[in-house]
Amino acid sequence: MSLLQSYAMRLRRKRHRVRAFRKHFSLKPVVDRTRKIRPGDILLFSTMRDEFVRLPFFLQYYRNLGVSHFLIVDNDSTDGGREFMADQEDVSIWTTKASYKGSKFGVDWLNWLQRKYGHGHWTLVVDPDELFIYPFCDTRPIRALTDWLDTSQVKSFGAMLLDMYPKGRIDDVRYLPGQDPLEVAGWFDPGNYVIQKNRQYGNLWIQGGPRSRVFFADRPKKAPALNKTPLVRWDKRYTYISSTHTLLPRGLNLTYDEWGGEKASGILLHAKFLNTFTAKAEEELRRGQHYAGSVEYKSYAEKFQDSPDLWCKWSEKYINWRQLEILGLMSKGNWA
Amino acid sequence: MSVGIIMLVHTAFDRAEQVARHWAASGCPLVIHADRNVPNATYRKFVNALSDLDQVEFARRHRCEWGTWGLVAATQEASEIMLQSFPDVRHVYLASGSCLPLRPVQELIDYLAERPQTDFIESATTADVPWTIGGLDHERFTLRFPFSWRRNRKLFDRYVRLQRKIGYKRRIPNGIVPHMGSQWWCLTRQTLSAILTDPERATYDSYFKRVWIPDESYFQTLARLYSRQIESRSLTLSKFDYQGKPHIFYDDHLQLLRRSDCFVARKIWPFANRLYNAFLTDAAGAMKRTEPNPGKIDRIFAKAVERRTRGRPGLLMQSRFPVEGRENGLTCAQYSVFEGFSDLFENFEPWLAKVTGTRVHGHLFAPERAEFSDGQTVMNGALSDSAKLRDYNPQAFLASLIWNTRGERQCFQVGPRDHIEKIEWSLAKDQNAQISVISGAWAVPLFKSNMNFADIRQEAALLQQVESKHLDVLRSQWGKARVRIWTMAEFIEAPMEPLQTIIDEIGKQSVHGLAEVPKMADLTGFGQFLQNLKNQGMHPYLMGDFPVEHRLHEPQGQTRKPYLVR
Numbered sequence: 064m065s066l067l068q069s070y071a072m073r074l075r076r077k078r079h080r081v082r083a084f085r086k087h088f089s090l091k092p093v094v095d096r097t098r099k100i101r102p103g104d105i106l107l108f109s110t111m112r113d114e115f116v117r118l119p120f121f122l123q124y125y126r127n128l129g130v131s132h133f134l135i136v137d138n139d140s141t142d143g144g145r146e147f148m149a150d151q152e153d154v155s156i157w158t159t160k161a162s163y164k165g166s167k168f169g170v171d172w173l174n175w176l177q178r179k180y181g182h183g184h185w186t187l188v189v190d191p192d193e194l195f196i197y198p199f200c201d202t203r204p205i206r207a208l209t210d211w212l213d214t215s216q217v218k219s220f221g222a223m224l225l226d227m228y229p230k231g232r233i234d235d236v237r238y239l240p241g242q243d244p245l246e247v248a249g250w251f252d253p254g255n256y257v258i259q260k261n262r263q264y265g266n267l268w269i270q271g272g273p274r275s276r277v278f279f280a281d282r283p284k285k286a287p288a289l290n291k292t293p294l295v296r297w298d299k300r301y302t303y304i305s306s307t308h309t310l311l312p313r314g315l316n317l318t319y320d321e322w323g324g325e326k327a328s329g330i331l332l333h334a335k336f337l338n339t340f341t342a343k344a345e346e347e348l349r350r351g352q353h354y355a356g357s358v359e360y361k362s363y364a365e366k367f368q369d370s371p372d373l374w375c376k377w378s379e380k381y382i383n384w385r386q387l388e389i390l391g392l393m394s395k396g397n398w399a
Numbered sequence: 400m401s402v403g404i405i406m407l408v409h410t411a412f413d414r415a416e417q418v419a420r421h422w423a424a425s426g427c428p429l430v431i432h433a434d435r436n437v438p439n440a441t442y443r444k445f446v447n448a449l450s451d452l453d454q455v456e457f458a459r460r461h462r463c464e465w466g467t468w469g470l471v472a473a474t475q476e477a478s479e480i481m482l483q484s485f486p487d488v489r490h491v492y493l494a495s496g497s498c499l500p501l502r503p504v505q506e507l508i509d510y511l512a513e514r515p516q517t518d519f520i521e522s523a524t525t526a527d528v529p530w531t532i533g534g535l536d537h538e539r540f541t542l543r544f545p546f547s548w549r550r551n552r553k554l555f556d557r558y559v560r561l562q563r564k565i566g567y568k569r570r571i572p573n574g575i576v577p578h579m580g581s582q583w584w585c586l587t588r589q590t591l592s593a594i595l596t597d598p599e600r601a602t603y604d605s606y607f608k609r610v611w612i613p614d615e616s617y618f619q620t621l622a623r624l625y626s627r628q629i630e631s632r633s634l635t636l637s638k639f640d641y642q643g644k645p646h647i648f649y650d651d652h653l654q655l656l657r658r659s660d661c662f663v664a665r666k667i668w669p670f671a672n673r674l675y676n677a678f679l680t681d682a683a684g685a686m687k688r689t690e691p692n693p694g695k696i697d698r699i700f701a702k703a704v705e706r707r708t709r710g711r712p713g714l715l716m717q718s719r720f721p722v723e724g725r726e727n728g729l730t731c732a733q734y735s736v737f738e739g740f741s742d743l744f745e746n747f748e749p750w751l752a753k754v755t756g757t758r759v760h761g762h763l764f765a766p767e768r769a770e771f772s773d774g775q776t777v778m779n780g781a782l783s784d785s786a787k788l789r790d791y792n793p794q795a796f797l798a799s800l801i802w803n804t805r806g807e808r809q810c811f812q813v814g815p816r817d818h819i820e821k822i823e824w825s826l827a828k829d830q831n832a833q834i835s836v837i838s839g840a841w842a843v844p845l846f847k848s849n850m851n852f853a854d855i856r857q858e859a860a861l862l863q864q865v866e867s868k869h870l871d872v873l874r875s876q877w878g879k880a881r882v883r884i885w886t887m888a889e890f891i892e893a894p895m896e897p898l899q900t901i902i903d904e905i906g907k908q909s910v911h912g913l914a915e916v917p918k919m920a921d922l923t924g925f926g927q928f929l930q931n932l933k934n935q936g937m938h939p940y941l942m943g944d945f946p947v948e949h950r951l952h953e954p955q956g957q958t959r960k961p962y963l964v965r
Contacts, residue, residue, distance in 0.1 A: 254780020328718035397707030
């Protein structure tokens with residue numbers, strides 16, 4: 064990479080920081096409890112829109128892992144989710160009616176909050192439908208992981224998105240508040256992922272899974288990206304570029320080993336395909352607030368009309384992180 | 400007589416205090432050294448917290464950065480205090496704040512009392528140790544290291560290279576022989592005081608101050624000068640990863656630690672409540688000495704290092720994506736590729752499956768779809784048969800297929816009609832591939848087809864071109880696959896011999912050789928067919944020489960007896 068290119072990257076990073084600054088004016092605090100944040104706390108950042116049904120389990124799951132404070136941007140929810148979150152003692156919440164698309168799908172808002180509150184903390188950026196899995200997550204809190212990353216002098220931790228789906232029609236079983244979404248959508252594709260290296264940013268571009276297999280079989284290039292780097296020891300100079308797929312400076316994207324070894328990595332279980340999905344897809348299609356002209360939601364709408372079943376004979380039922388490790392979807396690396 | 404503990408602390412003071420009390424409760428005097436980098440307030444709080452214990456002293460604080468002299472200086476001063484203030488002490492045990500005694504302290508005291516003259520210090524010459532970091536073993540004693548390895552890696556490396564280039568070498572004083580080993584030792588008063596009061600100590604100190612990572616070599620080297628009896632091992636269980644940082648123990652290691660027979664373990668995660676509760680509060684449950692098994696811990700950590708440095712061969716995933724040449728195997732298991740066989744034999748695939756017990760697919764890279772075995776549309780791992788998905792990244796497709804079916808050998812067909820341009824190099828370069836080719840066999844389906852001859856001629860020319868290029872790839876000097884190529888003419892002369900060889904290599908042959916043979920297509924008139932192609936101006940050559948007369952090439956079975964291998 065030449066000096067010129069490096070400089071271009073620097074400018075790009077700065078531009079994103081300026082964007083974040085510009086867009087932050089649309090954020091209105093609902094409840095700000097950020098004074099409670101202590102040095103060393105692990106912070107979770109998320110955007111949400113009409114996700115009330117998922118929130119009780121979401122909070123419970125991440126509290127169990129040892130997240131100390133939740134910083135949430137509410138994009139104009141109307142289902143009571145905002146009020147619910149505002150009542151939680153470990154949540155700070157901002158709300159905005161501004162365009163999701165216009166904020167780079169929430170990236171600008173969260174970049175701003177992370178810059179303001181995340182500096183020096185380990186920050187976890189996940190959506191309400193994503194459950195973070197890492198090696199030993201059933202016996203060690205997330206703090207054990209971040210302490211280990213600290214001693215290893217690693218600043219970012221990768222976790223691939225793993226789409227979970229139910230067996231049968233996705234609208235067959237109703238998901239109830241507080242319920243573990245994996246009880247409803249407990250299946251995943253174990254081995255059909257494709258990886259390319261993104262030369263520009265150095266991160267891996269991963270596609271595949273049920274969305275690729277069912278919705279994008281005839282145009283695989285358009286299939287959604289599954290690579291994510293949700294856990295970062297944040298510095299106010301850092302910035303996410305597109306969702307949590309890509310970061311700047313580029314060194315943060317190197318969550319993989321190129322010399323044959325395995326680095327430690329995790330998984331984001333993506334419980335997107337619940338019974339709530341059909342309604343959500345229709346609404347998202349109407350709003351047109353998603354990536355690439357919401358092409359994803361268009362194909363969902365088409366496909367789900369005739370056969371709304373993602374399950375196949377070779378789908379695997381989720382058991383625990385060790386299963387994902389053995390399947391080669393994530394790795395313990397040299398953490399033992 | 401008792402055991403004195405020197406404790407080096409830099410974080411997790413509440414845990415250090417807890418462990419200090421544990422040592423003190425068994426009558427062990429302590430000298431504690433806290434890193435200078437610790438804020439004064441924290442330090443004072445820590446000192447106050449321990450003020451009720453009378454057998455605890457605090458040493459002057461040094462700045463202890465990894466791999467620097469500060470750690471040695473701190474240890475030296477603490478040792479002096481220990482030897483002066485506690486004349487009863489016979490053994491001095493060097494521990495850290497994140498060490499955890501696994502066995503009752505009294506057992507350690509008894510153990511050392513039985514071995515009053517023994518020094519427990521891991522100490523090996525540089526030639527014999529594999530654990531050096533940064534590729535420096537003997538050179539750490541002969542070069543200078545003014546730059547921090549952690550913070551200024553580039554400068555560090557460059558300066559080392561410069562010194563190598565100009566042939567700079569430090570002299571090792573008084574002919575001492577450098578030894579290295581774990582920094583956690585247990586020395587007798589005799590040995591330790593001899594090291595500290597050595598008339599040459601100033602010389603050694605000024606020499607070791609410039610050695611890299613002196614805490615792993617200062618005492619380890621000098622103990623060799625004075626010790627009467629060295630046990631070259633550390634009583635502290637401490638495992639290091641490939642970067643030389645210690646592995647950390649967590650709650651889920653409780654059973655492993657219980658079953659190790661070590662006195663002290665390092666390093667413990669400060670929030671591992673279960674470990675601290677189990678080993679510090681409950682003396683009875685601390686360590687059952689019944690089934691000592693430190694080997695299991697060794698294996699777990701050795702595996703972790705292996706996974707981090709070499710990984711699982713043939714796996715491509717989010718945190719393992721090797722650059723070309725570093726894959727350590729493009730795929731994870733052996734597989735067989737057959738080219739031309741299913742053209743020449745009518746029932747080749749079912750026959751192969753029956754004889755070898757492997758999974759036999761059709762043309763996985765066929766233009767229409769991936770022809771999985773038994774006509775499946777989805778395979779292990781939810782791998783789709785969609786041609787578009789497959790062609791989007793054929794390497795990933797192949798690697799996934801072989802990875803997903805670990806434990807079951809895969810066989811598949813390839814031919815010049817398939818989409819092979821993007822995958823042929825990967826096949827040729829994969830040491831796990833066993834590729835068997837009957838060149839020119841693609842002409843058989845054309846020969847049997849009902850197409851117009853002009854179309855046949857065109858198709859034949861195209862296929863021959865593709866296969867010819869493909870064979871060049873397979874024969875390339877970069878190839879690692881086991882490739883066997885026969886011309887069709889060659890093959891049908893004696894088909895059983897090559898078949899037997901291939902099946903043997905797959906390794907699941909029946910004891911009696913090949914009981915059943917695949918049925919070869921009827922080639923009556925094939926020679927004439929080739930001649931017709933020639934007459935039309937096309938030159939079919941990949942199939943070898945077929946005379947126009949078909950007499951020689953009647954279907955086999957009537958000709959030779961199968962070749963049998965016992």
